[in-house]
Amino acid sequence: MINQFDLILPVVRVQALARIEKGIQWSDIEHLLLFALSKKTYTTIELASYAGLPRVVVIEAIVQLMRVGWVDMLINDSQTAFIATNEGKLFVGYESLPYLPNKYTRKIDYIIDRMAGNVFSTKGSNLVPAREIEKLLVKNGGSIVEIRPNLGISDPCFPSLLKQSDELSVNQDLIYDGEKLESFVEESISVDQNAWLRLTYTEEAIKGIPSTNTDELNQKINNYIRDKRSNKNMQDKSAFGTVSQARSKFRWPKQLINIDLKNDIFFSGEQHKMLLKKILQTATNHIIIYSTFLNYENIEIWIEPMQEAVNRGVTIDLLWDYQSDKKKNSNKLREKIRERNLTHWIRLHDLEVGSHAKFIIYDCDENDVNVVIGSCNWLSNPLKAESAEVSIQFRSSVIVRQWLEVFDKLLPQNGQLNQIRQRILALASSSKIANDSLKLSEKPVPFFRIKSRILITGEHERIIEEACNTIQERISVVSHKAGNAIENQILIPFNSLADTRNIKCTVLFSKVSGTSVLTNGDIKLFKDRYSKINIDKIRGHGKILCWDKNYAVITSLNWLSKDDVGSNPFGEIGVYLEGGGIGDFLWKNYLSAAKVKKAAKLKYGKRKINPT
DSSP: OOOEEEEEEEEEEEEEEEEEEEOOOOOHHHHHHHHHHHHSOBOHHHHHHHHTOOHHHHHHHHHHHHHTTSEEEEEOSSOEEEEEOHHHHHHHTSSSOOOOOEEEEEEEEEEEETTTOOEEESTTOOEEEHHHHHHHHHHHGGGEEEOOOSSOOOOOOHHHHHTTHHHHHTOTTTSOTTEEEEEEOGGGOEEEEEEEEEEEEESSOEETOSOSOOHHHHHHHHHHHHHHHHTTOTTOOOOGGGGGTTSOSOOOOOEEEEEEHHHHEEEEHHHHHHHHHHHHHHOSSEEEEEESOOOHHHHGGGHHHHHHHHHTTOEEEEEEEGGGSOTHHHHHHHHHHHHTTOTTTEEEEEEOOOOOOOEEEEEEETTEEEEEEESOOTTTOOOOTTOEEEEEEEOSSHHHHHHHHHHHHHSOOOHHHHHHHHHHHHHHTSHHHHTTOOOGGGOOTTEEEEEEEEEOTTTHHHHHHHHHHHOSSEEEEEEEEEOTTIIIIIIHHHHHHHHHHOOEEEEEEEEEOTTSSOOHHHHHHHHHHTTTEEEEEOSOOOOEEEETTTEEEEESOOTBTSOSOOSOTTSSOEEEEESTTHHHHHHHHHHHHTTBTTGGGOOSSSOOOOBO
């Protein structure tokens, strides 16, 4: 019989900004004291004697009345006295003092257990990220049990989180005395659906649950353990696969391809501008540009080059996700296209697919199709020389075919987009792509032979796990924004690498996300808490992950502000790269584009990086 062992309980961790209302519920005591102070000044000793109350009660009441501006303090050489203000005197005659709510927002961090649906504060909780569970199971052997409830809490979305508000409101670890939870700031919601709570099971109690009011959860855990024992399954500890049940069902294999490091990877705004100009000049039939955002002022300058492409017989489809921006930008652009009688050849599509991807597809010769993938919002970025982005171009290869499959699945079903879909399917079946005609042995220098594959939502976190398991020396991540995901998704696993294996870790970002609960003060705390990680700011919009010499990811995902989860499998899209010194190459050149001093000499790891 097992008398004591550790448990890991699946939980959902939620971090969000909550809209809070807090006001003072006045008693007759405050009303009586305010009445007295409206007639004359009193010291606290005099007022306690007049009211027949303990002095400590009087002092507490006066402090509350001063907070709302109804009482003033008078100080002279001999004593401190108090008197009602003019505003306070206005309320003395009321039957009861009015309730004055103060509204504000603050961060709430809590977990929902998947077994009983209880809500707990994360304070005092021994939380374990999903990526650490496998190591924990292996390290602890038979002394730890993973709970896998058959019936539990489904993956939450924002509406279902609101259903928890009643339970949140009465949880004094989350909502403090006098506070009332009104709602959440929807954009600030960060949900980690793969978190785990570590508990200790004994015959007398289950230790580690961050609350005493957990009878239902205790009972369910006890029943689970009893059933396991009766079925003689307690020795089955190889259930880590459940942690990854939410992984994407789409996965493309690695493919060996050729890449021209000098001419097919782009870092500066100027390089991206020259690439777009070249695409418009060399495309033969079709250009498709997808951008999360659209800015009329920044795209207007490209109308003339687009018209020149149209004059050569090129059709251009501009797609953007209008959920993320103001539609007035697309209306102005559509009007400009209409003024030039180009609506049949330059087609603007307002999509609602919720994808943060950024890419260009174009054909430049007969049956020759190229794809550009990366961090650049082509329809909103001014592409200034000093800006830093990262994009990679794939020429006709099996990766292009993978990408066309992704794009086909990304597009919603409607008549006009089906025309694009038919064109894409035709391109995907063309001979050069289908047969992967770029044979490795035929490509001269400067082409490098590397492995690559497409990454979509749910696979970025897997890549971080794979990197952490195989890394030898160093790892670096660059994100445009830092936000709610920075600690669980990056800092915790990086800190483990630095602590246990002396891996050099670097985390760079441009700014703190305006919709997250993270503050610049939190960044300072993280620098102290994770002192072995180099955490710093640089200029740039790129999103890359590099480890050791030969491994890298270029993506649309803001690694530090966006969780790699979501109902849309194509919400974030990137590309994995392996070989050819790609890790070192991306790191050095991105730092150079971001104007980091001595970029060519910088290495990954604990070294100060000073942006210019």
